[in-house]
Amino acid sequence: MAARMKRRNNSSSGWIVLLLLALIASIAVLFGGDITGFAVLDTGGIWSQNSTVQLEQNVTLLRVSGSVSGTGNATMWLGGRLVFDSRQFTSSFENVCVDSCDSTDATDTLNIVVEGDAMLAITVFNYTEQNATQVNESLSIQPAEEITINETSTNETNTTNTTDKPVSTFEDVGIFASGTPPTIDNVTPVNSTRFNISSLITLSANITNDTAVYVIANLTYPNNNSFVQLVLAREPNTNVYNISYKLPAPGNYTLRIIANDSDNDYNYSEITRFAGVYDCAADIVNGTWAIGASTTITKNQTCRVINVSATLTVDSSATNVTVKLEAINVTVTSTGKITAGGKGYGRGAAAGESGLGPGGGGGSAAGGGIAGGGSHGGYGVTNGSTNAIQIAYGSIAEPRDLGSAGGSVTHADDITGVGGGAIFINATDTLNNSGVIDANGTRGIYAALAYPGGGAGGSLLIHAGTLKGNGKYQAMGGA
Numbered sequence: 001m002a003a004r005m006k007r008r009n010n011s012s013s014g015w016i017v018l019l020l021l022a023l024i025a026s027i028a029v030l031f032g033g034d035i036t037g038f039a040v041l042d043t044g045g046i047w048s049q050n051s052t053v054q055l056e057q058n059v060t061l062l063r064v065s066g067s068v069s070g071t072g073n074a075t076m077w078l079g080g081r082l083v084f085d086s087r088q089f090t091s092s093f094e095n096v097c098v099d100s101c102d103s104t105d106a107t108d109t110l111n112i113v114v115e116g117d118a119m120l121a122i123t124v125f126n127y128t129e130q131n132a133t134q135v136n137e138s139l140s141i142q143p144a145e146e147i148t149i150n151e152t153s154t155n156e157t158n159t160t161n162t163t164d165k166p167v168s169t170f171e172d173v174g175i176f177a178s179g180t181p182p183t184i185d186n187v188t189p190v191n192s193t194r195f196n197i198s199s200l201i202t203l204s205a206n207i208t209n210d211t212a213v214y215v216i217a218n219l220t221y222p223n224n225n226s227f228v229q230l231v232l233a234r235e236p237n238t239n240v241y242n243i244s245y246k247l248p249a250p251g252n253y254t255l256r257i258i259a260n261d262s263d264n265d266y267n268y269s270e271i272t273r274f275a276g277v278y279d280c281a282a283d284i285v286n287g288t289w290a291i292g293a294s295t296t297i298t299k300n301q302t303c304r305v306i307n308v309s310a311t312l313t314v315d316s317s318a319t320n321v322t323v324k325l326e327a328i329n330v331t332v333t334s335t336g337k338i339t340a341g342g343k344g345y346g347r348g349a350a351a352g353e354s355g356l357g358p359g360g361g362g363g364s365a366a367g368g369g370i371a372g373g374g375s376h377g378g379y380g381v382t383n384g385s386t387n388a389i390q391i392a393y394g395s396i397a398e399p400r401d402l403g404s405a406g407g408s409v410t411h412a413d414d415i416t417g418v419g420g421g422a423i424f425i426n427a428t429d430t431l432n433n434s435g436v437i438d439a440n441g442t443r444g445i446y447a448a449l450a451y452p453g454g455g456a457g458g459s460l461l462i463h464a465g466t467l468k469g470n471g472k473y474q475a476m477g478g479a
Helices: none
Strands: 015-020 045-047 051-055 062-070 073-078 081-085 092-096 110-115 118-140 157-173 183-188 194-196 200-208 213-220 226-231 240-246 251-261 266-268 272-277 288-291 295-297 305-308 311-314 323-332 337-339 422-433 436-438 459-468 472-474
Touching (some): 073 118, 183 251, 183 266, 226 240, 323 337, 422 436
Parallel strands (some): 194 272, 295 311, 337 436
Antiparallel strands (some): 045 118, 062 092, 073 110, 183 200, 213 226, 251 272
16 A cells, blocks of 8 residues: 655655565474474585495484485485485485485495485484383472483482383484595684674684585574574685575574585584574563653664554654664554654755755745745745755655755744654554654744745655554655
8 A cells, every 4th residue: 555645835745655565484494293302403414426425433223314405316325225315305304214224234334326416415313212211100399301210309209100111312423524624613603692683694604625615504593493504605715604694583593504525524613602682672682662651762673562652753864764663563552653753854054045855945035035845755835935946856665765854044033844754664463553653844933924944744664464553644744
């Protein structure tokens, strides 16, 4: 829905555009099933050519997780038996084996065959079963993670009716090819750093090797329930590999860099842990902002929930044109107001001059008279000003500009109207407005038979999955 609201007195209005955008959430690879403990590929290798690799320990029952990309195919053979064929799986796979994966020969090697244009990234797990005592009835005041089986607790515990039951586990198996692996250092982000989730961050590392290197970042999302693999690009004439990435959600992240060279030697970094937080004035951890008293902001705010029941002034400027409010849900109550009124371009430097901004209104001649109104989305009236400037500017599809000021008069008591500011609201779920959201220009104040011009309205840019409420949206010029 788009609307242009125009007032033709001493100034013109700005644009109002309400762009309804549905939130599209993007989640990378999600792991399901009953097996846990391998949400991130902690160890592994990357292959783009035929290879024979060794296993760092004996394997009793092999399982493979990873991904394959490209138009070609990849197969893996353990001791001459087929254990993986990419033609039978989608691009990502977990806990798979095509044929019997048990191995009793300690000299077995893993042969990888790459046909055509394919890239295989895998982690190998050793699957074992052992007998453990299942507790059928237990009364304990211990935290769940501290409960042990077949051990005497120091807390009060009464356990009866125990049976033996096989318990399945996975254990990482290192895989490697002969040769000198790449070195990895200067990994960023470093431990314990915090980043605003609305900003791009850089994942990077210095990689040193004597042959070509393929570098990926394994980034585990909060709650360890999903991860993404990102390919890092090399900066020209350096050994720095990096990628820019926007964190999808707040919470704690873990990062591991893996480098694999053309000889199939690989190395991986230590895990680093960092956090994504809200850039929210009230609460960077939980992201809830309740505005119950008059508040002014001069920078972007990224929150989870914003509730406005008083006046929130958005103070933008010519160098910081649009201050953004971003949240999942934004609510403006009947007593609430989000305003950038009078926060656009100001009056000229001297009496009788044109207003500031691309469409500043013309000043009045000496001895009194009426100055011109500021322009923005349409022309402000000239009112007979001898130096009127009528310039319309801005975008109806992406309104981000400030409104221009009206012209001034020669009288010392003149108060010129200034332009409206600019507001960008991004409510990824719901914007519920029962109050007022405005970027109005101000009116010129009469002074001794001289009439200064009014300021043009500014800009409102609103993205919302759902619009609710009976509130007002305004970007009017000052009369």
